[in-house]
Amino acid sequence: MPALSTILNAHPTGHHFLQIPGPSPVPDRILRAMSLPTIDHRGPEFGVLGLKLLKGIQHIFQTTQPVVIYPASGTGAWEAALANVCSPGDHLLMYETGHFAWLWQRLATRLGLQVEIIAKEGTCAETGLPNNWRSGVQADMIEARLKADTSHSIHAVCVVHNETSTGVTSDIAAVRRAIDAAKHPALLLVDTISGLACADYQHDAWGVDVTVSGSQKGLMLPPGISFNAVSEKALEASKKATLPKAFWAWDEIIEMNKTGYFPYTPNTNLLYGLHEALNMILGKDGKAGLAATFARHQRWAAGVRAAVNAWGLPIQCGDASVYSPVLTGVITPEGVDADAVRKVIYERFDCSLGTGLGKVKGRMFRMGHLGDSNELTLIAMVAACEMGLKLAGVKLAGSGVHAAMDYFSA
Numbered sequence: 001m002p003a004l005s006t007i008l009n010a011h012p013t014g015h016h017f018l019q020i021p022g023p024s025p026v027p028d029r030i031l032r033a034m035s036l037p038t039i040d041h042r043g044p045e046f047g048v049l050g051l052k053l054l055k056g057i058q059h060i061f062q063t064t065q066p067v068v069i070y071p072a073s074g075t076g077a078w079e080a081a082l083a084n085v086c087s088p089g090d091h092l093l094m095y096e097t098g099h100f101a102w103l104w105q106r107l108a109t110r111l112g113l114q115v116e117i118i119a120k121e122g123t124c125a126e127t128g129l130p131n132n133w134r135s136g137v138q139a140d141m142i143e144a145r146l147k148a149d150t151s152h153s154i155h156a157v158c159v160v161h162n163e164t165s166t167g168v169t170s171d172i173a174a175v176r177r178a179i180d181a182a183k184h185p186a187l188l189l190v191d192t193i194s195g196l197a198c199a200d201y202q203h204d205a206w207g208v209d210v211t212v213s214g215s216q217k218g219l220m221l222p223p224g225i226s227f228n229a230v231s232e233k234a235l236e237a238s239k240k241a242t243l244p245k246a247f248w249a250w251d252e253i254i255e256m257n258k259t260g261y262f263p264y265t266p267n268t269n270l271l272y273g274l275h276e277a278l279n280m281i282l283g284k285d286g287k288a289g290l291a292a293t294f295a296r297h298q299r300w301a302a303g304v305r306a307a308v309n310a311w312g313l314p315i316q317c318g319d320a321s322v323y324s325p326v327l328t329g330v331i332t333p334e335g336v337d338a339d340a341v342r343k344v345i346y347e348r349f350d351c352s353l354g355t356g357l358g359k360v361k362g363r364m365f366r367m368g369h370l371g372d373s374n375e376l377t378l379i380a381m382v383a384a385c386e387m388g389l390k391l392a393g394v395k396l397a398g399s400g401v402h403a404a405m406d407y408f409s410a
């Protein structure tokens with residue numbers, strides 16, 4: 001244990017580079033908004049705030065249907081989605097794109113649902129990693145499975161839009177088309193916890209029944225609130241569903257939301273933050289603000305990928321058509337522990353990167369490029385990685401920093 005004086009004097013200077021793919025850095029504007037005094041959640045001011053927020057958040061999901069807000073992390077919203085539309089033993093078809101899809105499946109199993117996992121098979125010859133963790137949802141596999149389900153026993157199809165463990169953004173519209181092509185009545189449940197307000201996401205146009213999301217990624221808020229965007233069909237299903245639900249139940253929340261209030265004590269200060277985040281993202285422009293947000297993320301991601309390509313290291317997402325605008329997974333060479341590289345980068349350069357999760361632990365690390373970022377913070381992250389990789393003894397083909405600078409200055 002170091003002496004107290006050492007600990008007290010060990011305050012690092014400058015900003016910590018929080019480059020994990022969420023929680024993402026919280027901008028000062030949002031921190032200041034959250035520092036306002038907590039108000040009476042049954043008082044007149046709160047109702048005004050609530051109505052404004054509930055309207056604004058619909059723009060982010062690109063929906064005119066209800067968006068339910070929970071004072072919970074994303075995991076809570078996963079459970080809420082299932083608890084509202086499922087009955088014990090319901091059959092779910094869940095596509096495994098990575099660790100978060102796998103965790104959602106585990107949660108569903110613990111709720112007493114019957115889960116069937118579907119995924120691309122095999123391992124990648126170049127990296128030895130599972131193919132399905134390097135690619136997006138294969139909508140044709142879902143279509144074939146649903147066509148074979150002639151008794152319509154499958155109650156819902158569950159997919160992750162932006163798989164945060166791998167850096168893959170799946171084509172949700174294609175999943176919708178697959179369900180329609182199979183003429184199957186299954187509900188479509190989508191997790192866009194890390195995709196929302198980073199990657200284009202259209203709850204209504206893509207015919208999603210329940211969209212699950214959270215606060216701590218593209219919305220630039222601390223962790224602690226999460227969402228269910230709900231279709232008419234999902235609302236109907238929730239009336240017949242018999243899994244126990246009380247706190248998560250949509251009906252009471254949606255009813256009270258009509259006047260801007262909540263049936264529980266809401267997370268008032270996080271909601272101030274959400275109000276500020278909506279102002280920042282949508283601004284006066286609304287739709288145009290959202291489009292600019294998506295374009296910005298695509299550009300950042302391309303600059304970071306230019307760096308990884310210059311290093312000559314493989315990107316976890318092996319299919320360029322589904323590269324994530326939110327994060328990039330970097331596979332370290334065989335025998336190089338990706339967590340040891342992250343440790344050097346953290347200790348020497350005060351930069352946090354995402355660890356490899358589940359099946360790719362130790363084989364890759366994740367570079368976040370989302371939310372309150374800009375080109376210079378990303379170049380700094382690339383520089384920290386480049387120095388850390390060199391310190392860890394990784395031979396790099398070229399300079400990622402130069403590649404990123406060239407990309408961003410073109």
Ligand SMILES: Cc1ncc(COP(=O)(O)O)c(C=O)c1O
Nearest residue numbers: 073074075100162164193194214
């Ligand atoms: C895609 C995805 N789904 C689910 C979760 C779980 O959310 P939480 O950790 O907020 O409970 C995360 C968290 O990072 C995620 O990225």
